[in-house]
Structure formats: structure tokens, C-alpha cells
Amino acid sequence: MKHQILVLEDDPDIRRGIVIELNNTQRYDVIQTECLGDALLSIQQNLPSVAIVDIMMSGDDNAGLTFIKTLQEKNLLHKIAVIILSAKNSADDILNALAQGAIDYLTKPYDPEILINRVQRATTLISQKNVENKTPELKSRKNIVESMTLALSYWELTTGRSKLHFADESKLWSIYVDKKGTCSTKTLDKYLQLSTLPKKPKINNVQRSIQFALDHCDEHKSSHENVRKKLITAHADIQSNNTH
Structure with missing residues (x-):
């Protein structure tokens, strides 16, 4: 069974590139969204294993962090591995996102091979977290x-x-x-x-x-x-x- 990957990115060219890279692996089912509202609606219908999320969206500079906070409030953050993909590249931005609950942080422009590697690592982590009867x-x-x-x-x-x-x-x-x-x-x-x-x-x-x-x-x-x-x-x- 393929892992489902949610892509939350408002730049159509970047979003298209991510989707192509993921689809080329033939390992994942990819859902793409361009705004926070669509992403939150999507997870109500289908729970992804991994979410690749931009922090800054049109009209909302903290949309990605709001996405993480919402997952936490709904007690879903342990079920979805969030990878931040953002142009914000300061140490403070990275540390803040990790502290909020992201498991990884990549800066733009990104290396496609590294992104795929991080997604694979994230799906492994989620699989481990979902092991039944955790002791x-x-x-x-x-x-x-x-x-x-x-x-x-x-x-x-x-x-x-x-x-x-x-x-x-x-x-x-x-x-x-x-x-x-x-x-x-x-x-x-x-x-x-x-x-x-x-x-x-x-x-x-x-x-x-x-x-x-x-x-x-x-x-x-x-x-x-x-x-x-x-x-x-x-x-x-x-x-x-x-x-x-």
C-alpha cells in the first residue's frame, strides 16, 4: 500500500515540480493543495503519512506553522510527519518550526534527491510510530x-x-x-x-x-x-x- 503525501505549496511551479518528483518514484499517492484551508479539508477526508508544507502563503506568512498547530490541536501530529519546505532559512526559523512539531526542514531552492530522501525517511518514521501495541x-x-x-x-x-x-x-x-x-x-x-x-x-x-x-x-x-x-x-x- 502506497503512502499518501500531502503537498501544501501556493507556488504552482514549485508545487508541480514536487509532485512530479514524488510521482516519478512510483511509491506515493500525492495530493496537492495551494492554500491552508484546502489542506485542512483534505486531511479530514484522507489522512496522509507525510505533509510537505511551505510556511509562507499568499496573505499569510505563517500558514505552515498554523497547519502544524492545527494538527496538534486535533491530536494528529503524531500520525502525520510534517516536512517544512520554505525560503525562510534563518536558524531561528528552522528551530521554531522543529519546536512546533515539524520533523524536518528544507530550504528553497531544494535538491529533488534530498527531498525524496527526506520523504522516505519520514514515511519510515510514521510506519514505526504506527506499530500496534506500543509498549x-x-x-x-x-x-x-x-x-x-x-x-x-x-x-x-x-x-x-x-x-x-x-x-x-x-x-x-x-x-x-x-x-x-x-x-x-x-x-x-x-x-x-x-x-x-x-x-x-x-x-x-x-x-x-x-x-x-x-x-x-x-x-x-x-x-x-x-x-x-x-x-x-x-x-x-x-x-x-x-x-x-
Whole structure:
């Protein structure tokens, strides 16, 4: 059964390009909408797995964020993976969208191959979320992955440094160097996907990683407040889940 993808984009040329790229994969059923109202009406009729959403629409500079907020109010955000595709490319814009509930953020002009890769990753995430009879252990593991992903994204966008710098400066994750001298963060990477998360995660490293990210952000910057609150809550939840 094909995953359904909703495209919310008011620029007809960009919308057409996205639809063509998705259809070329022959993996998805695509629904295209050009305004917030049509998109919200569409999800009442057919619930998509993924929504590719622009933030700014004609007459509404925050339509994409309103879409996310509406999903949250209807308790649907855990069922639909939202990927933001926007010309707004500041760190504050990206962090705010992720904090609101988007799982990914791509800036325009976009690379079609990267977009398809992100959509595929999003459908995998939704499939994992929809596994029946979720256990408390699975929910805890999902929380670890989501928290680590947000913490790393927050730190990268706030500091401008890479994942390698995060591993090196935090002193929490090993850096591997292959024969060609290429560096990688294999252990850290395992904590960014549910399918690769170790059976016995290093909870202390996870908590310290979240704290490291919090320590490197500007707590007085209002645009970072939502992300900061989300990370603080995640830190407390992980600690609570692993002290029982």
C-alpha cells in the first residue's frame, strides 16, 4: 500500500515540480493543495503519512506553522510527519518550526534527491510510530531518538558547528577515522534512528548530550524558547523513565 503525501505549496511551479518528483518514484499517492484551508479539508477526508508544507502563503506568512498547530490541536501530529519546505532559512526559523512539531526542514531552492530522501525517511518514521501495541519501552526509546535529534539540530543551528564538533566538544561520543582519513560519528548516529538505537542505550550520555545542547544556546533569545522548553521536558522524561 502506497503512502499518501500531502503537498501544501501556493507556488504552482514549485508545487508541480514536487509532485512530479514524488510521482516519478512510483511509491506515493500525492495530493496537492495551494492554500491552508484546502489542506485542512483534505486531511479530514484522507489522512496522509507525510505533509510537505511551505510556511509562507499568499496573505499569510505563517500558514505552515498554523497547519502544524492545527494538527496538534486535533491530536494528529503524531500520525502525520510534517516536512517544512520554505525560503525562510534563518536558524531561528528552522528551530521554531522543529519546536512546533515539524520533523524536518528544507530550504528553497531544494535538491529533488534530498527531498525524496527526506520523504522516505519520514514515511519510515510514521510506519514505526504506527506499530500496534506500543509498549512503554518503545515509547521511551522513541523519546530518546527524538530528543537526541532535536538536541543535535539545535546545537548545530545555534553554534554553526557540525555533528563532528558536537561529538568532539562534548567528549561524550567517539569519532572514527577510516583509512582515507574521513571522520564519522558512528556511535552517535545510532542514537538518531529508532532502527539503530542500541538495545541498552547509554542514558547518561543522552542526558548529558541534551544538557550540552542547552548550555550552548542563548536562553534569553525568545525564538529559542520553544526548543529549550522541549529539551528540558525531554531531559526530565528520560530521567524519570529510567529511574523506575
